[in-house]
Amino acid sequence: MRSTAHTDPVLTQSGCSSTAVRALQISIAADKALVAEVRHTVRTALESWGASVIADDMAVVASELASNALKHAGSEASVRLRLSEGQALLEVDDSSMQRPVARRVGAEVEEGRGLFLVQALAAEWGWRYREDGGKTVWASLPVPAGSAA
Template sequence: MTAHLARRQSVVRGEAPWWLLPAMEDNLWEPVGAELVGLGRTSASVKIARDFTVETLTNWGLDELACDARLVVSELVTNAVRHAGEPTRLRLLHRASHVVCAVFDPKQQTPVVTDAGYFAESGRGLWLVESLSCSWGWRLDGQGKLVWAAFTAPFALDQSRTSA
């Protein structure tokens, strides 16, 4: 297995939606956002994050993104558990034509994209994230790192807001 650091810090593939980083850093959640805090360090936290993602996207009327987003969140949370100790939180944001899944962890270590061998049992997670999302990347700050993946989403209304 050959490991190499991704070439650009902050954005690996594509450009981040212009509103992503201020929204993540300053809790600017409008129009729609959801957060799962305290995921922990067990394999159960990966399942909890997947289920939270599917439920949230379904509530937002974005069922068609749920399968891909579920898999990407699973990879991001697994990487945080495996390489950073534990993820501190998962955020999902929906604005206009983007849905963003972001995982925070306490390590200042950048993600490493690997070239897994044919028979390797791991090492393909970030390639999977890249394949399923329209863009992904990370950002380091003094508290740790944010790893995110964005999806292009059709316009959908939050079903829970429209029923009131």
């Protein structure tokens, strides 16, 4: 697993003030054991950026989306986290063209609830096909005012 984080000052539309954009990118090999590291890395990044209030929820979202990407694509995946203007956006790219579908499963089944968790925790979520093949599944959570540095 390889991750990079950075903070960029970005001009606002007025051009007079700036806001920090914090970003993290994680590349993960096709190994489901790395999902726990993704969860930890996302949580730690949000905490260090002053967004602790959403760190646990976004860590669960990251875990579920990364796990789904590795399971259904069977290849490496890329996870991006961006924090800007009171909004955290998580995107997961994989090589599969299979669209994500939340499915109902029985109480005795141990898997299959990931997208229901994402729906419950995220303010919004969705997916899109990528021009270079595969898809991106994304989820966003608002950061309450005064929470993020």
